[in-house]
Amino acid sequence: MTGSPVPWLTSLYHKSWRGNYGDSRYPGNCSGELIKDLLLYFRPKTVFDPMTGSGTCRDVCDELDIPCKSHDIRFGFDACDPKNYEGIGPFDFIWIHPPYWRQKEYTDDLRDMSGAPTLSYFLHRYQELIENCAKVLADDGKLAILMGDYSDREAGFVPLTFHTKRLCFGARLRQASTDIIRFSHGASSSHKVYRSSFIPGLHDTCMVFEKVR
Template sequence: MTAHHSLALPNPYYASRVNKRSHAIARLPSIPKNGSPVPHLTSLYHFHDPGDYGDRSYPGNCGGNLIRDLLRYFQPHSVLDPMMGSGTCGDVCLELGIPCRSTDLKTGFDACDADGYQLEQTFDFIWAHPPYWRMKLYSESDRCLSRCRTLDEFNLRYAQFIRNCAQALSPGGHLAILMGDYADRSCGQVPLVYHTKRLAFDAGLDQACTDIIRFSHGATSSRKAYRSSFIPGLHDVCMIFKKAGSLSSGERLVEPKVVD
C-alpha cells in the first residue's frame, strides 16, 4: 500500500453527524386556537426575559411575566401577595392598574399565622411563591418556612398558610402557587408539588386549570458544576386553585369549537 493510501480521508457524512452543535431552542407543541385573552399562556411557560419587575438579585426571585399573564387572564379586581419577597407581584399590579396588598415577614406579617389573616377585605386573586422548604434560606426568623427543621414541620406550617389564603379569597377567587420539588442527601427527593395539591384540596380548594410548567431560566444552579450524577430539575410548577362560589368577572368559559 502506498503512503498516500494510508492517509484515509474522513467520512464527511459521519463528521457532519458527530460535529453537529446542540440547539438551545426546543420545538414546542402547537397551541390550539381558543378564546383566551392571553393566547401564549399555556401549560409550558418559557420566557427567558423576566421582565422589569422586582429585584432579580433577590434569592429565588421569580420573573414577573408569568404573574402578569395570569392576571391578564383571570382579570381580578384585587390581589394579595402574602410573601412579597422583592415586590415583583406588586410591580406587575402597578403596571396593570390592579390594587395589590404586598407584605411578608419583613413587614411583620406572618403568612403562616395560626390565627389566620386579620384583613379588612377578601381578594379575587392571591399570588404565592413560598420557599421550596430549605433550598434557600430567606430569613433568620423561626417563622420562615425555609427555617423549618423537618418536612413534617414544613408541611404543618405550609398547610396553615394555604388555609389562610383560602379564607382570604373571595368566592370564586383564585390562588396561584409557584412551587418546585426539593432534594438533598438526608431527605432524598421531596415532592413539594404533590404536597401543595394535597394541602390545597384539604383546605377546600379546587384545581382551576392545567398546571403551568415554568422553565427555570436564570437559576443559580445552572451556573454551578457538580461532581455527583443526577437528573437536573429545570422547572417549577405553577398550580392555580379556585375557591367555591360564583365565577369571577374575569374568568372566561369557552365552548370547544373546530378551527380550520
C-alpha cells in the same frame, strides 16, 4: 387556538426575560411576566401577595393598576398566622411563591418557612398558609401558587408540588387550570458542575386553585 385573551399562556411557560419587576438580585426572585399573564387572564380587581420577597407581584399590579396588598416575614408579617388574616379580604387573586422548604434560606426569623427544621414542620406551616389564603379568597377568586420540587441534603427528593395539591385539596380547594410548567432559565443546576449524578430539575410549577362550590 382558544378564546384566551393571553394565548401565549400555556402549560409550558418559557419566557426567558423576567420583566422589570421586583429585584433580580433577591434570592428566589421570580419573573413578573408569568404573574402579569395570569392577571391579564383572570382579570382580578384585588390582589394579595403575603410572601412578596422583592415585590415582583406588587410591581406588576402597579403597572396594571390593580390594588395589591403585599407582605413578607421580612417586614414582620407571618403569612402562616391566622390572626394576620382577620379583617382583610376577600381577594380576587392571591399569589403565593413560598420557600421551597430550605432550598434557600431567607431570614433568621423563626417563623420563616425556609427555616423549618424538618419536612413535617415545613408542611404543617405550609398547610396553615394555604388554609389562611383559602379563608380570604373571594368565592370566584383564584389562588396561584408557584412551587418547585427539589433534592434536599438529608430528606432526598421532596415532591413539593404534590404536597401543594394535597394541602389545597384538604383546604376545600380544587385545581382551576392545567399546571403551568415554568422553565427556569437561570436555574443554577443548569450551569453548575456537580460530582454526583442526578437528573437536573429545570422547572417549577404554577398551580391555580379555586374554592369548591
